Amino acid sequence: xxxxxxxxxxPKRQDETTVTxxxxxxxxxxxxxxxxxxxxxxxxxxxxxSLLDSGHIDTLETYNIEEHPDxxxxxxxxxxxxxxxxxxxxxxxxxxxxLREWAEKAAGGSGLSDWLQEQLGSGRIDxxxxxxxxxxxxxxxxxxxxxHPDTELNIxxxxxxxxxxxxxxxxxxxNIGTLGKLTQHEEARVRGDACHYLSLSxxxxxxxxxxxxxxxPDSDVRExxxxxxxxxxxx
Numbered sequence: 001x002x003x004x005x006x007x008x009x010x011p012k013r014q015d016e017t018t019v020t021x022x023x024x025x026x027x028x029x030x031x032x033x034x035x036x037x038x039x040x041x042x043x044x045x046x047x048x049x050s051l052l053d054s055g056h057i058d059t060l061e062t063y064n065i066e067e068h069p070d071x072x073x074x075x076x077x078x079x080x081x082x083x084x085x086x087x088x089x090x091x092x093x094x095x096x097x098x099l100r101e102w103a104e105k106a107a108g109g110s111g112l113s114d115w116l117q118e119q120l121g122s123g124r125i126d127x128x129x130x131x132x133x134x135x136x137x138x139x140x141x142x143x144x145x146x147x148h149p150d151t152e153l154n155i156x157x158x159x160x161x162x163x164x165x166x167x168x169x170x171x172x173x174x175n176i177g178t179l180g181k182l183t184q185h186e187e188a189r190v191r192g193d194a195c196h197y198l199s200l201s202x203x204x205x206x207x208x209x210x211x212x213x214x215x216x217p218d219s220d221v222r223e224x225x226x227x228x229x230x231x232x233x234x235x
Contacts, residue, residue: 030103035066040081043093044083051103057085081093085099085102112135116145117145149187172203180194180206199228213225
């Protein structure tokens, strides 16, 4: 069993710590939550301080959750180390290379699909759904992940779970056009799932995309189309 390591002496405190340096204007800010007996926190803190020195992050705030339980509640954090770089929340032990990559994605305004994929792969359905609902680009990033041929089965299952939770929502209705185009995807699996997600919108206009699938070359897709039209008829 690893012995608890003492928390390294952080940079100069503010309320707990804020460190800044001259960096590019698009370098993201970072926040880290740690614990006194956390065996992984010192390594993550060291990596973040290195990124601060190199200009990959603009500011770094660190908080010990034992001293600042209010901060942990604010971010909904239950375990440490926990890091937020830009808009990306990351849990557990992370190497400097991983943290640098996330900082670069945050600086470039990219990486949302990658973040969603990581969250779904870890079973964090609620965190993924909340991000999709709060981020204007969230659903687009999720659907990019959905249609990608290399997306793993467990990720697709997570996407399906989120779509089921969004049943009847304005968010689904706002994406009928995007889902409709996916009913024309070359992969039958994508066409069938997109058809089902359209039915979850409860919007009659979804029929325009679903009805052509009654003649789809794939029998499973045709069956999904029939079921989907039945669902819409009941609304």
